[in-house]
Amino acid sequence: MTFLAQEILNGLVLGSIYSLVATGLTLVYGVMEIPNFAHGHLYMLGAYITLFLLVSAHFSYWPAALAAAVVLSGVGALLEWVVFRPLRHALQVHAMIASVGVMLFLEALAQWIWGPDFQRMPTPYGRILNVAGLTISEQQLVIVLAALMCMGLLYLFLKHTTLGMAMEAVAQNRAGAQLVGIPTQRISLLAFALSAALASLAASLIAPIHLIFPAMGLMVIMKAFAIIVIGGMGSVPGAIAGGYILALAESIGGAYVSTNYQDVIAFALLVLILSVRPTGLFTRRV
Incomplete structure (x- = not known):
């Protein structure tokens, strides 16, 4: 029973990261x-910027993570303005190709600046805790608590601020929102900025227990797309629930079957859920 509880705990830690990344996406x-x-390479860039601020600029951990999120929000806003806004009325495939181009550019840029080698981020939360027979590091505890706080703040922003409700309106009906005077271009800019900031925070949280390298965003973005399909395309509650469901399936399946089949288990779950609910677990609603 303790073994299962440990795997559930590990799944909750991983699910917190998946949910943050998928929520931004x-x-x-x-x-x-x-x-x-x-989006996965914005996550990677956030990890590298946090590492730079910690090691080279001598920031402490939380100021470095928050500063990296601010920088990435600017990068996200710039991408929306320079790359995606001109393609707003083009075929969707053009925006998809553009995003792949940005992905390749960011990976090459990271490799040019920081090199191809794996790097590790220092953390002030290095102690290992033992609670009721379960083992958890302080960093893992920080991941879960910080991710829940970020998602709670995002919920309050979407439900209880004018900008957040405007974002929901644009997601539900862009043309209708424009007709009632909502500045849809500014909302799109804000969505990209928030998305990149969430990816950066997720990377800053997980990097001390995972390695940092230029291609680290590839698997994350694959999982994030699986999560938003499971949860329902465009649904923030769906992205959060889907992140935890996928991570728990990976953690428990890897423990009881084999870690070699973790990714297979995750995508088998995707197929299973879509065969029952083709639109995902939640209806589309930011």
């Missing part, structure tokens, strides 16, 4: 209907 899809394949 689904914000952009909900508002602009763009599948942003570069």
Whole structure:
């Protein structure tokens, strides 16, 4: 029983990261209907910037993570303005190709600046805790608590602020929102900025227990797309629930079957859920 509880705990840690990344991805899809394949590489860039601020600029951990999120929000806004806004009325495939181009550019840029080698991020939360027979590091505890706080703040933003409700309106009906005076282009800019900031925070949280390297965003973006399909395209609650469901399936399946089949188990779950609910677990609603 303790073994199962440990795997559930590990799944909750991983699910917190998956949910943060997928939530950012689904914000952009909900508002602009763009599948942003570069989202995983914004996550990677956030990890590298946090590492740079920690090691070279001598920031402490939380200021470095928050500063990296601010920088990435600017990068996300710039991408929306320079790359995706001109393609707003083009075929969706053009935006998809553009996002792949951005993905390749960011990976090459990271390799040019920081090199291809694996790097590790230092953390002030290195102690290992033992609670009721379960083992958890302080960093894992920080991941779960910080991710839940971020998602809670995002919920409050979407439900209880004018900008958040405007974002929901644009996601539900862009043309209708424009007719009632909502500045849809600014909302799209905000969605990209928030999306990139969430990806950066997720990377800053997980990097101390995972290695940092230029291609680290590839598997994350594959999982994030699986999650938003499971949860329902464009649904933030769906992205959060889907992230935890997928991570728990990976953790428990890997423990009881084999870690070699973790990814197979995850995508088998995707097929199973879609065979029962083709639109995902939640209806589309940011």
